[in-house]
Amino acid sequence: xxxxxxxxxxxxxxxxxxxVNLAYLSALNGYSTLxxxxxxxxxxxxxxxxxxxxxxxxxxxxxxxxxxxxxxKGSDFPNLDLLPADFSYRHLDVSLNEKRHPTRLLKKIMRPxxxxxxxxxxxxxxxxxxxxxxxxxxxxxxxxxxxxxxLSLRTLKQLNDFCDDEGESLxxxxxxxxxxxxxxxxxxxxxxxLGLRSQYPDIFAAFVPYAAEIExxxxxxxxxxxxxxxDSPSVQAYQRLWQELLSN
Amino acid sequence: xxxxxxxxxxxxxxALEILLENSDxxxxxxxxxxxxxxxxxxxxxxxxxxxxxxxxxxxxxAETRLYWQQNPAATHSASSQxxxxxxxxxxxxxxSALKPILxxxxxxxxxxxxxxxxxxxxxxxYDKTMLRLYITYYxxxxxxxxxxxxxxxxxxxxxxxxxxxxxxxxxxVEELGLDTQKPKNLLKRCLKLAGxxxxxxxxxxxxxxxxxxxxxxxxxxILGHLANSLNRNYAGTCAxxxxxxxxxxxxxxxxxxxxxxxxxxxxxxxxxGFLKTELAWLSQTTSPTRxxxxxxxxxxxxxxxxxxxxxxxxxxxxxxxxxxQQICHAMLKNELEGKRYQALMxxxxxxxxxxxxxSSDDAPNAKIDILTVANRxxxxxxxxxxxxxxxxxxxxxxxxxxxxxxxxxxxxxxxEFFQSLYDKTEIKPLIKNxxxxxxxxGDFQDxxxxxxxxxxxxxxxxxxxxxxxxxxxAMGALSATLLDGQAQKRSEFAACFQIFSADKALxxxxxxxxxx
Ligand SMILES: Nc1ncnc2c1ncn2[C@@H]1O[C@H](COP(=O)(O)OP(=O)(O)OP(=O)(O)O)[C@@H](O)[C@H]1O
Ligand SMILES: [Mg+2]
Numbered sequence: 098x099x100x101x102x103x104x105x106x107x108x109x110x111x112x113x114x115x116x117v118n119l120a121y122l123s124a125l126n127g128y129s130t131l132x133x134x135x136x137x138x139x140x141x142x143x144x145x146x147x148x149x150x151x152x153x154x155x156x157x158x159x160x161x162x163x164x165x166x167x168x169x170k171g172s173d174f175p176n177l178d179l180l181p182a183d184f185s186y187r188h189l190d191v192s193l194n195e196k197r198h199p200t201r202l203l204k205k206i207m208r209p210x211x212x213x214x215x216x217x218x219x220x221x222x223x224x225x226x227x228x229x230x231x232x233x234x235x236x237x238x239x240x241x242x243x244x245x246x247x248l249s250l251r252t253l254k255q256l257n258d259f260c261d262d263e264g265e266s267l268x269x270x271x272x273x274x275x276x277x278x279x280x281x282x283x284x285x286x287x288x289x290x291l292g293l294r295s296q297y298p299d300i301f302a303a304f305v306p307y308a309a310e311i312e313x314x315x316x317x318x319x320x321x322x323x324x325x326x327x328d329s330p331s332v333q334a335y336q337r338l339w340q341e342l343l344s345n
Numbered sequence: 346x347x348x349x350x351x352x353x354x355x356x357x358x359x360a361l362e363i364l365l366e367n368s369d370x371x372x373x374x375x376x377x378x379x380x381x382x383x384x385x386x387x388x389x390x391x392x393x394x395x396x397x398x399x400x401x402x403x404x405x406x407a408e409t410r411l412y413w414q415q416n417p418a419a420t421h422s423a424s425s426q427x428x429x430x431x432x433x434x435x436x437x438x439x440x441s442a443l444k445p446i447l448x449x450x451x452x453x454x455x456x457x458x459x460x461x462x463x464x465x466x467x468x469x470x471y472d473k474t475m476l477r478l479y480i481t482y483y484x485x486x487x488x489x490x491x492x493x494x495x496x497x498x499x500x501x502x503x504x505x506x507x508x509x510x511x512x513x514x515x516x517x518v519e520e521l522g523l524d525t526q527k528p529k530n531l532l533k534r535c536l537k538l539a540g541x542x543x544x545x546x547x548x549x550x551x552x553x554x555x556x557x558x559x560x561x562x563x564x565x566x567i568l569g570h571l572a573n574s575l576n577r578n579y580a581g582t583c584a585x586x587x588x589x590x591x592x593x594x595x596x597x598x599x600x601x602x603x604x605x606x607x608x609x610x611x612x613x614x615x616x617x618g619f620l621k622t623e624l625a626w627l628s629q630t631t632s633p634t635r636x637x638x639x640x641x642x643x644x645x646x647x648x649x650x651x652x653x654x655x656x657x658x659x660x661x662x663x664x665x666x667x668x669x670q671q672i673c674h675a676m677l678k679n680e681l682e683g684k685r686y687q688a689l690m691x692x693x694x695x696x697x698x699x700x701x702x703x704s705s706d707d708a709p710n711a712k713i714d715i716l717t718v719a720n721r722x723x724x725x726x727x728x729x730x731x732x733x734x735x736x737x738x739x740x741x742x743x744x745x746x747x748x749x750x751x752x753x754x755x756x757x758x759x760x761e762f763f764q765s766l767y768d769k770t771e772i773k774p775l776i777k778n779x780x781x782x783x784x785x786x787g788d789f790q791d792x793x794x795x796x797x798x799x800x801x802x803x804x805x806x807x808x809x810x811x812x813x814x815x816x817x818x819a820m821g822a823l824s825a826t827l828l829d830g831q832a833q834k835r836s837e838f839a840a841c842f843q844i845f846s847a848d849k850a851l852x853x854x855x856x857x858x859x860x861x
Contacts, residue, residue: 146473170506173474178505
């Protein structure tokens with residue numbers, strides 16, 4: 098059982114696209130898989146054609162008495178379920194703050210899910226917040242998409258520093274960056290790609306290229322493997338990413 | 346709350362239009378149509394069917410799947426590469442249930458169906474699937490337009506978190522009166538339509554004799570039945586797919602011999618001479634293979650008799666036996682495919698076909714009613730068994746028990762031949778108790794024979810340089826444990842005999858007084 102959080106302080110880096118495609122591949126490979134859309138924007142829910150709505154909103158989700166189980170929706174794909182987003186998630190921090198253990202609640206309410214699913218993917222909103230502290234505690238690994246620009250590198254460093262500072266209290270969380278939206282025609286991307294490998298041993302060898310096909314997920318409302326050719330670069334890239342994730 | 350998938354059987358497809366009706370909130374779209382073959386497997390003697398189980402395979406596009414319908418509510422499936430032949434070829438977690446049913450019997454294809462599956466998705470306005478519906482049509486392979494007679498399966502598969510369409514489908518189904526969740530036995534109906542009969546073979550003697558029947562006619566019926574049993578098992582015996590064909594083949598031959606020797610005077614001696622000698626030949630010809638089969642069937646129990654450290658040393662013995670069995674079987678096949686067997690069965694058939702008039706001097710019992718003869722014979726056999734057994738004590742030689750075994754066997758055959766003449770509830774317990782004694786005597790002798798034979802095998806293996814000292818030692822140890830086993834059986838004999846002899850009054854009442 099593993100919980101993977103697609104996480105980045107920065108927005109628009111490919112968290113949702115990766116969460117959707119990795120969860121799909123996990124399910125395709127026979128693992129019972131759950132994707133939890135924690136972003137009030139509900140992009141993951143949208144890609145799976147599931148209404149981004151939770152009856153009872155964030156309070157229902159955070160309730161320790163009622164199980165999350167009842168809120169889960171089956172996707173159109175075998176082994177793959179979704180816990181949809183809700184607009185009220187934009188104030189999750191407010192609700193969390195009112196709880197007795199505001200940074201540990203997520204881990205607690207997820208426990209029953211860890212019995213049912215082999216892989217859980219969390220699609221996180223971009224920010225450092227109480228919610229993200231919850232995520233750091235609940236997840237086994239943070240999968241961090243990084244666009245190979247100098248700015249992204251700075252935010253990755255920021256994240257690392259934050260986790261280092263919190264150190265003890267966050268436990269075993271692994272930070273595993275991977276390159277996203279890589280444009281190989283750009284020299285800068287290439288340079289950073291090579292340079293960063295040596296700095297971060299945990300960085301994935303596989304990277305996700307910039308591809309119109311991936312953008313089309315919004316029109317197709319499906320994981321990219323569902324409509325793209327099996328040998329297309331983007332499908333191949335996600336497959337490599339998935340293999341690597343699985344192997345360590 | 347998890348929604349359960351629903352299964353129904355429809356007599357025809359009239360209801361489908363209503364079921365697939367669209368509403369404002371959702372509509373149905375055909376997602377796929379596929380056709381594949383389903384093959385039902387069972388043993389020659391329908392062991393699965395009798396145990397109310399079914400095993401079938403379906404050739405899907407990507408793979409062949411094997412299914413095990415354990416009961417109407419539970420069907421398991423697993424991917425499979427090749428058609429299963431023995432229980433050991435089935436998926437591991439099925440074996441604990443299916444091995445005891447199939448034992449040594451092999452599976453054969455009994456029936457093949459064409460299966461057509463239509464999948465409909467129930468979509469909402471985002472084209473999200475909220476429910477899946479599968480409609481399955483069956484058709485017996487090669488048959489045309491029988492489709493209408495076979496039920497149509499309807500499977501409703503909910504998707505987690507989508508209750509509304511599920512509840513609506515439930516309501517529709519209820520409205521249509523499709524409340525039978527329990528699937529009717531599809532296989533049964535298919536067999537009927539295909540003109541096939543399950544349980545068309547049983548190793549048991551299934552006769553229905555009437556008491557007034559003349560003895561010669563009754564014996565003809567029994568001999569006809571036994572000839573049929575030989576014929577039915579002939580192909581499987583020659584092919585050697587599993588050991589049970591030969592077993593049943595031999596039982597039919599032995600029963601025939603027993604009938605001829607136990608019911609004397611039903612036919613003229615010259616009529617039956619050929620059958621007697623030829624059946625003796627058949628028994629002789631088939632016994633080496635059967636013996637080898639028995640050693641192989643028992644091999645696991647042999648292994649378990651040895652201390653764990655020795656068990657692996659027995660492996661060369663198994664290889665030897667396997668090869669030995671193959672050689673015996675090849676020779677047997679050669680014999681059975683030869684003229685002598687053909688002539689035997691031809692003469693047998695001729696004898697059954699024409700009733701020759703014979704004088705009552707030659708066949709004194711021929712025109713006596715079968716009940717009278719049966720009573721006489723059974724009572725006599727029971728008496729002999731009782732008398733002979735009574736005097737056996739701890740000092741009697743082993744031969745005394747071996748002889749007793751033969752007497753018990755004779756009585757058993759007689760009871761089985763003629764059981765339809767008597768009240769089932771009276772005769773069944775007698776057979777059951779007799780069987781306890783027979784098993785004891787059988788084991789007693791088998792242990793001895795096997796202990797000896799294993800030593801002979803060991804010598805043979807040694808001469809052929811096929812056994813090292815560890816293997817020879819293991820085989821020696823095995824022989825010793827078998828002799829221990831024999832001693833154990835001996836100590837149980839008195840109790841087993843007691844069970845049989847306690848029925849004396851019943852034997853008397855059933856078979857003696859009526860003949861008086
Ligand atoms: N590899 C890619 N190539 C091209 N376009 C991509 C790629 N990955 C994502 N996109 C597009 O970029 C946009 C942002 O991607 P995505 O939603 O996955 O990022 P995100 O990190 O989840 O964003 P947010 O922080 O807003 O949740 C989307 O329009 C998506 O279609
Ligand atoms: Mg996102």
